[in-house]
Amino acid sequence: MKYHHEKIEAKWQQYWAENQTFAASNNSDKPKYYVLDMFPYPSGAGLHVGHPLGYIASDIVARYKRHQGFNVLHPQGYDSFGLPAEQYAIQTGQHPADTTRMNIEGGVDKSGNTIQGYRNQLDRIGFSFDWSREVRTSNPDYYKHTQWIFIQLFESWYNKTTDKAESICTLIQEFEKNGNTNVNAVCDDNIAPFSAEDWKSFSSEQQQKVLLQYRLTYLAETEVNWCAALGTVLANDEIVNGVSERGGHPVVRKKMTQWSMRISAYAERLLQGLNEIDWSESIKESQRNWIGKSVGAMVSFNVNNHDAKIDVFTTRPDTIFGVTFMTLAPEHELVAQITTPEQKAAVEAYVEATAKRSERERMADVKTISGVFTGAYAEHPFTKEPIPVWIGDYVLAGYGTGAVMAVPCGDERDYAFANFFKGTHGMPEIKNIFNQDISEAAYGEKGGFELVNSDFLNGLDYKLGTKKIIEELEKIGAGNAKVNYRLRDAVFSRQRYWGEPFPVYYVNGLPQMIDKKHLPIVLPEVEKYLPTEDGQPPLGNATVWAWDSENNAVVSNDLIDNTKVFPLELNTMPGWAGSSWYWMRYMDAHNTEEFANEEALKYWENVDLYIGGSEHATGHLLYSRFWNKFLKDRGYAPTEEPFKKLINQGMILGMSAFVYRLKLEFRPNSKTGWSSIVYNCFISNEFRKKIENNYLVLKEINEDLFNEIEMKFNQEFEKDEYSSSSERRVSFDPIHVDLSCINDITNELDIEKFKANSLYSDYKDAVFIKEEDGKYIVGREVEKMSKSKYNVVNPDDICNEYGADTLRLYEMFLGPLEQAKPWNTAGITGVSGFLKKLWRLYFDDNGSVIVNDEPTAEMYKSLHKTIKKVTEDIENFSFNTSVSQFMICVNELQQLKCNHRAILEPLALLVSPYAPHIAEELWFALGHEGSIATVAFPKFEEKYLVESEKEYPVSFNGKMRFTIKLPLDLTKEQIQEIVLADDRTIAQLAGNTPKNIIIVPGKIINLVG
């Protein structure tokens, strides 16, 4: 009986679906285990073999845990709001909801292309997902709760005293009692103080404005990253190297009124929480970097002749007597106010020039020092000496207060700035407050010095100096200790269509939340998905997008009267809104009242194992932790951290294939540049390598072509003046070839298929120079797997040809889960052959060959070695070595001609997490009813591995010379006696007596001479 993966896999996939084999129960006596994958964005391109890698790993763990007796929650869903669907909608006019649904469920799109659909592709791989809990973030019954969470954030403030988020009601109570003077909140800067009486005298509108400064999500005019090409603002984590993460479009700073999330309130808890969770050091480090905690002090400097003061944050308050000048960011709000008339022109010119430069330009050129003296002087808080105030673009408006106290003797940048402007108006001599030489460079160390020229700090070091200066600053009211974070509040508005609408309408420009009982506020229909002509977001195109506050319904814009009917918010939420809480929705996915019921949340707690890509290090993973902590504070989330253990699967890279088009390059004399003619001729890879170095080789390979080329060259040279310095060479244009046109294993190009492919219609008449064996061989290179590189391998194709179990095993076999590795279909025959061998242990040509005889000790040993290894491997997420162990075991059992039930039954169970279909079929063939999924995993028993003998390696001076088999119960003395008497030992020693003999029983024997 042969192994037919297609029948077996279809059969069991159907069985699992019909029997709801993997549906998790919210009521179970078993311990819970929650394994989660980062849910995918369902793109139209479909899955390639890189996508399922993490899903296979998590599925192995999920299936293993079921065998171990856990109640396993292993859900899957879709992060289905997002930019690509909207861009596609703009291009094709199709509703994003329609294309999104098709990308998930499959079908035929408007242009007649068949879309497989994520769900169909995933189903073929045999995942044990509980699909009954599927979520889609773009479904109103899901985003209803996203809107609800937004409202909760709006109705909360962060109390630093209790160190948690609280209902805004507690803040209002405090205002009513004591005003805001005692309030210790994370809030906007520079809130005007008010008393209880003041508060009560405020109008409702004034009160709302005040509260907005405290809410955890707030509407404020802030500097945002505006991406004109995408027509939207972007969060900091959506910008990479100064351009948009999606599309690489330029981004500029712009002031806009936007919703923001006060994530900065959670900076310290987000940082501390990292110590509690089992994540990779690199991701934790990324988050630590992103949060960017620095400990130091705030210091205030009064500005001479102005009623103004400059607040600076510094990590080195101990160097305060070394302040030589101050620098403000050009955008700093005080710049215009303090600049003297004489300096006005220069300052304005500089500010304007800086504003024109994009973020990217500023980042690209960090070496150029530039700045202007404002003419103003600040006053040193202790010496009262005047300190010149400069502006310079090395100071960033977005960090700290956008101002620095420049201490050139202790800071490289201040040092460079001071030296650059040395001797110019407003730049004094550098003050040195260290007992160190600073003639060549600043002394930036925090140790190894004593403070000098520093009044009461003299003689102190960094630590004592810092402590002392903070005390003194506090005494005179000029500063205090301060912890600063790089983490900024996150912009939460997007000028896009395909996202969650805000449950918000505006009365007199002030935002009002719609009551939760009227949720969801469903995304309105629009004619087109582009911004409106007057620059409003796409929702500005909606005609039915106003809130009737009396009837609590979305109504036509015509009815807006601003007394009962008000305009609704036109922005939508960013992509991370829906993904920042979805793991909790899976716990109770069908709840229509709450995002999840309390009992379900309490039962499942949080995610035990989370697997996904490291690209979400500072986006999704940070926002999710933030929302989780917030929901915990407000009594909704069960735990402080959402994901206990995190594993980042590595990227699977593609093996791009190339054909090489010949290009003739020449220049009549060395003064001109190279000219080239593309030649419609493709050279096979091996010849290409030879020819690239010296094209004369071509003469041996194909003389006709060579002559033709020489003629072409000569023709070209005849056109110009033929000089003695003329040069000629050939090069090659590598052209990506679609993998469907090649044999992935032999790398042979199917020339007919290539010519027939519409992608390559330009090359229909091309000449192909093949290898000596008559084959055209393509070149291969490792690149990121992507549609545009034509190197995508579709898991469906692998499933068709080799089966899902083979695909699963092979993806695991490729290497350690967390490592990036290239996909090479050629290697798959190894695991494919393994499954066939495994099958043949159970069946011969006529059917089952299972016997109930007692297996031999060797068979037991092979099995238990495997039980031990596989159990350890799964616990350590080392799946590649498990597959190797399976191969070793099956090879051994084949040698032993093992067909014993007592071995083969546990073996099927061992394989089951990895290759579930074949395991089910083998289990069935062994005569069992039902699924193997929850049958107890085999237990390792030491007794089967106990050995009586050991093949000892015998080394001389650490070099292994021979092995000797000895009983394990020998004493060191007995071993020494036997080894020294051995002929081979005598030969090695050649008459010498060893100085030392190291014997580690059960391990090694080493003779030292």
Next chain:
RNA sequence: GCGGGUAUGGUGAAAUUGGUAGACACGCCAGACUUAGGAUCUGGUGCCGCAAGGUGUGAAGGUUCGAGUCCUUUUACCCGCACCA
């Protein structure tokens, strides 16, 4: 610049945590069965060498009876952050 990570055959990679380096595969070589092979099976395969033997885990030192593994220095590549005060 700071931080994290990686480095082992022609290739993907193992190595019980200091104890026989290269398991398991791919590829390659030889053979068997075959009209055929991108099928199946057998044997071989780090490098140099006919062999004995030598040599070998990015490089250089060190600790140790013994180092891929521990320590010091260093190089290359990948990732994150970056005029962060």
